[in-house]
Amino acid sequence: MGLHTRCNIRDYNEKTAQAHRKIIRAQHGWKPFDQVTKSRLIELAGIHANEQLGKEETLFALLEYCWRNKVEIPNYATLESVVLDANDQFLKMTCDSLRQHITEGQRAALLSFIDQPDIAMRLSRIKRIDQGLSQKILIENAELLVIFRDTFLTIRPLIDQLELSNQAAKELSKWVYKSTLPQIRRFKDADLLLLRLAAFVKDQLYLRQDYAVDGILKTMRSTVNKARGHDRKQRDKLQEAIHEINRSVLYSAKNADTVDRRNF
Numbered sequence: 001m002g003l004h005t006r007c008n009i010r011d012y013n014e015k016t017a018q019a020h021r022k023i024i025r026a027q028h029g030w031k032p033f034d035q036v037t038k039s040r041l042i043e044l045a046g047i048h049a050n051e052q053l054g055k056e057e058t059l060f061a062l063l064e065y066c067w068r069n070k071v072e073i074p075n076y077a078t079l080e081s082v083v084l085d086a087n088d089q090f091l092k093m094t095c096d097s098l099r100q101h102i103t104e105g106q107r108a109a110l111l112s113f114i115d116q117p118d119i120a121m122r123l124s125r126i127k128r129i130d131q132g133l134s135q136k137i138l139i140e141n142a143e144l145l146v147i148f149r150d151t152f153l154t155i156r157p158l159i160d161q162l163e164l165s166n167q168a169a170k171e172l173s174k175w176v177y178k179s180t181l182p183q184i185r186r187f188k189d190a191d192l193l194l195l196r197l198a199a200f201v202k203d204q205l206y207l208r209q210d211y212a213v214d215g216i217l218k219t220m221r222s223t224v225n226k227a228r229g230h231d232r233k234q235r236d237k238l239q240e241a242i243h244e245i246n247r248s249v250l251y252s253a254k255n256a257d258t259v260d261r262r263n264f
Contacts, residue, residue: 030070037071038082045086052090052171058083094162095191101161102194109154110197114184119147123181126204141208148205155198164199166206172199 031037041062048058059079066073114120126144152159164172176184176196187193 030072033066033072033074037066037069038074038078041065041079041082042086045082046089048083049086049090050168051165052087052168054171055080055083055087058086091192091195094164095189095195097162098158098195098198099191102158106155106158107194109151110194110201112151113197113200114181120181127177141211145205145208148201148208151201152205155201159198159202162195162198164202166202169199169202172196173203176200 044061044065045058048054048061053061062079062082063073065071112119113123113126119126173196177200179187184193
């Protein structure tokens with residue numbers, strides 16, 4: 001038999017692994033992952049959840065915190081649990097707040113997007129903003145902007161109470177953008193549905209305001225360019241007329257000079 005015996009991984013028990021990790025941490029100046037660190041990660045994940053920054057971005061933020069502070073990185077299941085729990089807690093607290101503060105008028109205004117026939121039938125088109133500059137499109141966009149503005153003014157106290165940031169509203173409204181009208185109507189969680197509709201209204205209002213301003217600027221720019229083009233044509237015609245007059249004057253003067261010489 002040789003001098004070396006084959007190592008069986010089964011003999012490498014958890015107690016030995018912990019002892020080795022402790023030695024490695026001590027040599028490289030790293031700290032163990034403990035409850036204090038977990039509490040800090042939970043707090044950080046909560047900040048991300050309030051902004052609805054997404055699972056992947058939050059996971060990378062937690063990893064970056066561990067690396068920056070030289071804290072032993074926990075397994076993926078632990079990190080994922082922290083992220084998912086933070087998001088669940090955010091949704092629960094926000095829905096609880098909505099249930100407590102929403103009025104019947106605000107509820108009716110939000111549900112009108114899926115219950116009121118003349119709006120619900122256009123929901124798929126409403127979710128897409130037509131950026132055309134024809135008079136018909138501009139008028140329709142203005143009408144839709146009024147709908148979202150009026151709804152937003154109705155739910156504004158609720159939005160303020162929920163403290164939804166623009167980023168959180170954008171993320172929460174993505175489900176409405178991706179879902180069909182039947183899917184939205186079948187959704188079972190009434191509070192979460194109202195929350196997503198409120199976020200959708202806020203996101204749409206801000207987007208439509210931006211596009212409305214952009215549309216006005218483009219229309220004005222087009223009108224000015226057309227006017228400048230017209231002015232340019234008029235100037236060219238006038239310049240040509242002036243040239244023609246000058247040529248006629250020079251020709252007449254030349255002929256007059258020739259006649260005068262002959263007479264002389």
